[in-house]
Amino acid sequence: MSAKEINARVFRFDPSGDTEPRFDSFKVPVIKNMAVLDVVMHIQNYIDKTLAFRCSCRIGMCGSCAMYINGRPRLACRTQVSALGGSEITIMPLPNLPIIRDLATDMEPFFQKWKKIKPYYVGGGELEDPAVIRPDSGERECIDQMLDCITCGCCYGACSMVATNEDYLGPAALNRAYTLIADKRDAIRVERLKTVGRSYGVWRCHAQFNCAEVCPKKLVPTKSIQQLKKRSFLQKLGVFK
Numbered sequence: 029m030s031a032k033e034i035n036a037r038v039f040r041f042d043p044s045g046d047t048e049p050r051f052d053s054f055k056v057p058v059i060k061n062m063a064v065l066d067v068v069m070h071i072q073n074y075i076d077k078t079l080a081f082r083c084s085c086r087i088g089m090c091g092s093c094a095m096y097i098n099g100r101p102r103l104a105c106r107t108q109v110s111a112l113g114g115s116e117i118t119i120m121p122l123p124n125l126p127i128i129r130d131l132a133t134d135m136e137p138f139f140q141k142w143k144k145i146k147p148y149y150v151g152g153g154e155l156e157d158p159a160v161i162r163p164d165s166g167e168r169e170c171i172d173q174m175l176d177c178i179t180c181g182c183c184y185g186a187c188s189m190v191a192t193n194e195d196y197l198g199p200a201a202l203n204r205a206y207t208l209i210a211d212k213r214d215a216i217r218v219e220r221l222k223t224v225g226r227s228y229g230v231w232r233c234h235a236q237f238n239c240a241e242v243c244p245k246k247l248v249p250t251k252s253i254q255q256l257k258k259r260s261f262l263q264k265l266g267v268f269k
């Protein structure tokens with residue numbers, strides 16, 4: 029193999045016909061600034077058209093290209109081949125989700141949980157004017173770091189509690205719930221807190237930060253979950269309004 033080639037070991041599985049998954053190896057020429065997404069695109073364009081994967085924006089915005097690359101959930105479009113080191117890359121589908129085919133996972137369980145926390149703001153009544161949120165208010169600042177989720181599922185794929193409890197809401201949905209519960213204008217904060225305080229909610233989190241370690245947007249869902257635990261406790265005592 030020439031120095032300008034990489035060996036890509038790619039997970040293959042078609043649930044409609046295969047009984048076992050396998051790895052296929054492909055030699056791919058390395059070009060300057062090549063991302064792992066370019067590697068799988070090269071394979072699909074020039075070597076094996078049947079390789080299945082998902083992508084859209086190619087700039088780390090849509091969250092659709094999350095894969096398990098060299099043993100860690102990452103966005104394929106934002107992972108440079110040169111940054112991985114070595115002459116071989118192992119590419120697998122994101123863990124903790126059903127496989128549609130090869131590297132394409134079914135995000136339905138992830139979004140079902142997202143749906144469970146009602147991921148949208150619910151206002152308390154008709155406002156004549158738009159609500160004013162002062163940029164320098166402390167309340168606004170407290171969720172600043174938590175707003176940029178692109179629903180890629182990397183955290184979900186890294187969470188050992190999702191792996192062992194299929195009902196656990198998981199880091200992304202809980203992070204989103206916190207951004208809404210932290211907003212005093214939200215009319216269903218108590219209902220949301222009851223949802224996240226159930227057996228499949230915040231108390232499952234063991235706070236080991238696996239989710240934060242892999243988040244491509246540098247969010248720290250563990251922190252949001254710790255905040256939710258505090259509020260859930262207060263709500264159970266009847267002192268959260």
Ligand code: SF4
Nearest residue numbers: 187233234236237239
């Ligand atoms: S800190 Fe909590 S949510 Fe994050 S990976 Fe660990 S168990 Fe999952």
Ligand code: SF4
Nearest residue numbers: 177178180181183243
């Ligand atoms: S919290 Fe981070 S890793 Fe999890 S879905 Fe959102 S952007 Fe992706």
Ligand code: FES
Nearest residue numbers: 086088091093105
């Ligand atoms: S293709 Fe959109 S985040 Fe990678």
